[in-house]
Amino acid sequence: MKTFEDVFGGAPEVTASAPGRVNLLGEHTDYQGGFVLPTAIPQRATVGIGRNGTGQHVLYSANLEKTLRVPVGEVGEDFAPYLTGCLNLSGVTEGLNVHVTSEVPSGGLSSSAALEVATLRALREVYGLELDDVALALKGVQVEHEFVGVQCGVMDQLASSLADTRTMLLIDTRGLERRVVPFPTGAEILVMDSGVPRRLAESGYNERRAQVEEAARLLGVKQLRDVTDIATVEALPSPLRERARHVVSENARVLEGLQADAAQFGQLMNATHASLRDDYAVSHPLVDELVALLQAQPDVFGARITGAGFGGAVVALVREGTAAAVGEAVLADYGTLGKVVVP
Numbered sequence: 001m002k003t004f005e006d007v008f009g010g011a012p013e014v015t016a017s018a019p020g021r022v023n024l025l026g027e028h029t030d031y032q033g034g035f036v037l038p039t040a041i042p043q044r045a046t047v048g049i050g051r052n053g054t055g056q057h058v059l060y061s062a063n064l065e066k067t068l069r070v071p072v073g074e075v076g077e078d079f080a081p082y083l084t085g086c087l088n089l090s091g092v093t094e095g096l097n098v099h100v101t102s103e104v105p106s107g108g109l110s111s112s113a114a115l116e117v118a119t120l121r122a123l124r125e126v127y128g129l130e131l132d133d134v135a136l137a138l139k140g141v142q143v144e145h146e147f148v149g150v151q152c153g154v155m156d157q158l159a160s161s162l163a164d165t166r167t168m169l170l171i172d173t174r175g176l177e178r179r180v181v182p183f184p185t186g187a188e189i190l191v192m193d194s195g196v197p198r199r200l201a202e203s204g205y206n207e208r209r210a211q212v213e214e215a216a217r218l219l220g221v222k223q224l225r226d227v228t229d230i231a232t233v234e235a236l237p238s239p240l241r242e243r244a245r246h247v248v249s250e251n252a253r254v255l256e257g258l259q260a261d262a263a264q265f266g267q268l269m270n271a272t273h274a275s276l277r278d279d280y281a282v283s284h285p286l287v288d289e290l291v292a293l294l295q296a297q298p299d300v301f302g303a304r305i306t307g308a309g310f311g312g313a314v315v316a317l318v319r320e321g322t323a324a325a326v327g328e329a330v331l332a333d334y335g336t337l338g339k340v341v342v343p
Helices: 004-008 080-089 111-127 133-148 155-162 205-219 230-235 240-257 262-278 285-295 323-334
Strands: 014-025 035-051 056-061 066-071 096-102 168-172 177-181 187-193 300-305 313-319 339-342
Touching: 004 035, 004 056, 004 096, 014 111, 014 155, 014 187, 014 240, 014 262, 014 313, 035 111, 035 155, 035 240, 035 339, 056 080, 066 080, 080 096, 080 111, 080 133, 096 111, 111 133, 111 155, 133 155, 155 168, 187 262, 187 285, 187 323, 205 230, 205 240, 230 240, 240 262, 262 285, 262 300, 262 313, 285 300, 285 313, 285 323, 313 323, 323 339
Parallel strands: 056 096
Antiparallel strands: 014 035, 035 096, 035 168, 056 066, 168 177, 187 313, 187 339, 300 313
16 A cells, blocks of 8 residues: 555654444444443554645545545545545645545444544644544544534444443443443454445435434434333334334343343344344345354354444454454355454
């Protein structure tokens, strides 16, 4: 891959990075004020920035081997909005050279959040921006809403900005309270890319968000976080009933998972996948196949689709020390489409 020096002929002023994340429990709850339980993954997005003395930004993706030129203050197309959104919201009024490289696979592991957080970290250093790690993450959410067109919740950017690879991070997305939670004893995570691509702005993500907002309105609550009796949602018309049932039951699974051992936690993950597949309708037949193959392995406690869905990655909780072997065994049955991401 070409480096910043290869592309721009000199060193960057600042280089910053941020990790992708995988979510263990708490999917599609963050935009309804719910609970989430992500962890960071080792793969990171890295952004180098340098001023170029012109009136345009020159944006280079080493992964795509593509250069985009966008006038200062404009948004651009392709991968540009993830970067220019950060630049515009940070008040950048001069041309920048921006070099991007990422190890984070797209689809379910918050590659876009990692890119946004890395970019904002670099800008914070270059311009001395007064942004703490939470405010920085929320600015990344604003980029998604205003420039990318995805009405995401706050989990991905908060996890990329705050989480580490050694623990899980419980986030109450209503008040943004957080605490570190250890992994279940005797277990580790395995993350696999299903090989099924998806783009959230073109998927049903925004539609799902609108549906649960309508469900909350019909139930007379501010957010589905406020529904404590799951039987309440059964009076809703379909598909609002199914969408709300997922959110309410998923919040309960997160809280139950805080006290669960590895076997119990795995069963909660299995239940989450069934709920995402059947009630929230965000899975995919090939993803379901990969999850089923994982769930059939004797060293797997549980497995599920992770991220927003419609393709992308899956995560499994496996017996400690077995992740690599389980991944190889499952790939032998699943075929060449998928790949192991972690470990």
